[in-house]
Amino acid sequence: MNPPIRVLVAKPGLDGHDRGAKVIARALRDAGMEVIYTGLRQTPEMIVNAALEEDVQVIGLSILSGAHNAIVPRVLELLREREMSDVKVIVGGIIPDEDARQLLAQGVAAVFQPGASLDAIVTGVRSAAQGSRNNIRTGDGAHCTPSAGER
């Protein structure tokens, strides 16, 4: 039997809306994965350090604030600098289609938009962990994740 997949669930940036991140972390844990949750307000440096220390295969970034174009490329860059490109990055949150395409082109393994089902996300993390080179994107899962809301 393979050892369990290790995933880092991270909340980068200043946003505190952690409902989605926590729900996903629980769902991944319930699916048999070892989940490390970073907590809030993580810089790209903190996230990559945690990924190294915890020896994870996948980093899941939850971003609802619109700061993804500033944050995600920096995480990818740091992973490359530290020769950790085998660690796959998945992004979830309010990511417009156009930005999702760009993030995938930059090397993100999958982008999950609002409404993605927990099941689709679990599957996405599994295939990323297997080092799948086929980038996937899905926004049409069966479930509502927290929206922009407030504030």
Place this chain on the structure above:
Amino acid sequence: MGPRKEEFATNGGIPVAPTYGPEDLPPDFDLNPSGEFPFTRGIHPDMYRGRPWTIRQFSGFATPEETNRRYRYLLEQGQTGLSVAFDLPTLLGYDADDPLAAGEVGKCGAPVSSISDMEAIFDGIPLSEVSVSMTINSPAAVIWAMYLAVAERQGASVRELRGTLQNDILKEYIAQKEYIFPLRPSMRLVTDTVEFGVRHAPAFNPLSISGYHIREAGSTALQELAFTLRDGIEYIEHALARGLAIDDFAPRLSFFFNAHNDFFEEIAKFRAARQLWACLLTDRFGARAERSLKLRFHAQTAGCSLTWQQPYNNVVRTATQALAALLGGAQSLHANSLDEAWALPSEHAATLALRTQQVLLHETGIIGEPDPLGGSWYLEQLTEALDRGARDYITAIDAMGGMVAAIESGYPQSEIARASYEYQRRVESGDAVVVGVNRFRIEQEPPIDTLRIGESVADLQRVKLRRLRAERSSEAVSRSLNQLRGAANGSDNLMPFLLDAVKSLATVGEICTALREVFGVYEERNEML
């Protein structure tokens, strides 16, 4: 597949019987008219006949100047109050040019780093006439000082200013997580603003005790009600410990609730909130003034109920939720825009949300009668159920030593996380239907036009800050910040020191850094798994 089910329950899991009658209410059940204790039916005898609710759409984005243009537009279109959204760096006490603000400037609200930004937001808007609500929490005292200083510059009298500071820090630790300082110094800052308000700005609501964000984080309606009222108790206890008299400050406490999908459960929640608060104020705190007992609230429709899929469905959700808030007796209301699962509202979407309120006000006839659903057996027993459930939660939190202690032990946080995960599993199984998401889906949806905020906004704000720092007297700034640090180390009310600091042109980031040096920062215990 129709809606047939074996068991019915509210969204929050309260069982719903096939029918209700008088036998479902307590033998001593009584319903006083609106305007009479315990105000279950409303805080005024004539409710919206006498005064319609305030149409107050939450708004702010990009730059202070862009935000000002949106405000003028909304006021021209018939909005009756303003509500300021600040961006994340401002909410967390960082200037627009701070490295931690990268990518976040102007994205989720208006950036305000200095008194000049505050002045630009209200350019040409007379603060002596318009009531302004500000969604600001950790740095609320700093932002309020800027607001008061700008109002004075406009020639307004601070004693007559009307408006509301959200300033509810407890729900930040519980739910929204926009905290800066540890709990206890944060409670001191809140109490400073309450005390300052009583003495100098008696028409302003210095604290809006907020369940909205608790609900958005995934709580049930009952948890929203219970945690919010228990937060209110905590603020009262701190103000009393400061030496304030209950009837001097309680009339200025206001509330902010979520208006979510389950129509009757939401209406019952608002009614239960009013009657429970009135009882708490008399029984627990011995309040005498009638104004102390009246729970006034703002409502906002549920952002977390909006879907990215088929966004026009959100117009329908919002209209229904807004109707629940109004049948529940809200004093002011924000209706969400259809595109808010995607982005901050476009002008078109914001206008439609405003029109939703205007249609409800002018075309539906709901303003003719206070609490028109009162007396329904179903609604009355649901109101009783929520009242009882909230009292149980309040008793449990009292036993933990109060809300500060409960938050330190992670209690409300874990209750909410559990409810939110349970709900998501119900959505996953299809037990909870989300139209357009897990039922009635469309595979290829046309895109909608949304507001995009580029990075040039941050550059603009950085240039303004550079100019401000070059032109101001750095001696005056360091003097005011030193005095603020000294006061923060003591026990004086910090508001006068904050007013001096903002007038010396110290920035939000500089002031919050000074306070961080004295108070430290809050670190969340990570026990979610």
